[in-house]
Amino acid sequence: MxxxxxxxxxxxxxxxxxxxxxxxxxxxxxxxxxxxxxxxxxxxxxxxxxxxxxxxxxxxxxxxxxxxxxxxxxxxxxxxxxxxxxxxxxxxxxxxxxxxxxxxxxxxxxxxxxxxxxMRGHRNAFPPLPPDxxxxxxxxxxxxxxxxxxxxxxxxxxxxxxxxxxRIVLTIALGAILLSWFVGRHFAQQSLRPINEVSDSLRALADGDYTQRRFVMAGGDEIASLTAAFNDAVESVAAAMDHRRQAEEHMRQFAADASHELRTPLTVIAGYIDVLRRGAIEEPRIARQILATMSLEKEHMRGLIDRLMRLARLDSEAPPIVEDVDVVELLRSQVEAARRLDDRRTIDYSVDGVRTIAAD
Structure with a gap:
């Protein structure tokens, strides 16, 4: 019922x-x-x-x-x-x-x-009356x-x-009771409509619909307090879901970027290994340069892997680590690495404008 x-x-x-x-x-x-x-x-x-x-x-x-x-x-x-x-x-x-x-x-x-x-105490007060x-x-x-x-x-x-x-009173009473039942049912349905709407919205939330839906209630009764609490809860859930979607989008973007960025150091390290196998390990100066470059690429890979591990543990959104990067030095190291892989290629580079940038 x-x-x-x-x-x-x-x-x-x-x-x-x-x-x-x-x-x-x-x-x-x-x-x-x-x-x-x-x-x-x-x-x-x-x-x-x-x-x-x-x-x-x-x-x-x-x-x-x-x-x-x-x-x-x-x-x-x-x-x-x-x-x-x-x-x-x-x-x-x-x-x-x-x-x-x-x-x-x-x-x-x-x-x-x-x-x-x-009146028997007052017998003398009643004189004899006629027989009729x-x-x-x-x-x-x-x-x-x-x-x-x-x-x-x-x-x-x-x-x-x-x-x-x-008969009259019972007839009127029966009519009044029936009327009160219908009128009371109407007003009860009107009063409980906000609760039914809140229940429907909660079912929608349980089914995964996190769209914000606010209820505006006039007055300060218990139903208005309930709808206000529901509005606050929906707002909090919607904000949390927006934050989660942003985090997931950030994670997907970072995973795509990291997979792309990991290819470069892996390619460089693989090329250096081939160079060392072809005899460069016998030349100390070239070997030291190769090892230094491989060490830099190793640190780069370690940073990427650490961030991927943090994302896997869902510890954080893995905010970017911003630091100053010397563009000239970055280009020089990359050109040198490429030259070691293929000394027959000629690579020229130049830097105009800003020499230092903030990058991840």
Missing amino acids: KLAARLSALYAALLGVTVVIVILASSVALVFELWQFSGDVMIAKHEEARILVDQYRREGMTLSQAAPEIVSALGGIGLRVAVYDLKGRYLAGDKTLPRKTLSAVVAAGGMEHFIPPS ATRLEPLSLTSVEGGYVGFAPSIPLVLVSLAPYW
Whole structure:
């Protein structure tokens, strides 16, 4: 998996985690709000229960007869309803409804005598009320003619209320995550493009392409530092390769020159050997001149051979040894050497202008 894909997946995962946290936090807040709203719903159901009981009573139905219709009319998703008579006996509805409050009301002699537990220290503050009046009714129970109607909210009510919110939020979140993946992938590819170019250039260097290629990056981030280091490395490698090519060219040129220059002293020495064999060794003066010339050629050959050995060991570029050369003396020695090889030839020479030069 490429780095750009991993980075874009990481962006999408971070956004997904953030969305989940936001949804959970907002859902918790909405649960509290909806739970309070369920209390308002039950207060409204209290009044609706009284209206229904009065309606059925006018139709000639007792509470026990109308209880199933009351439960059907008041019940709904997430709201449980049960109907009881004045003695707390179950008539219709949800049998699992908590009966603690109902038992307390029946024990107190009716809703008009019931005082919530939190207010029982202030019993004298509540004067007797008319029989048809209610006072401080609990949310879970309301008094109607002939009995009581109990209510209990349930978690499904809250979940059903949250379902539309979750559908909308999850749809938006899914779209945002997909969008962040594509956008993150695009920006990751753009950000990593210099690294890919540097990698391609490094592969080219490994394959022997030492052409300088510089990258210009704006800013001072890590990628700019990487490209700057690459530019420095490429410049150093290119300079080293240029130096190497120059050294190799110098070596080839010197080898060609040395092979040519070695022929002259070898030819001279070979000719002197022939002269000595033909009897010149019997003449001391000529023999001494020949030996002196051979000694000079020997030193010349030694210098050439030393430089060739240095090049062979790659110790250096074998820089030229520049020294002053007397042109007249050089020509004289070469002419004398040629005359000894063939005394029948006539050789004349002259020097005009500079008599001393700097040469290798």
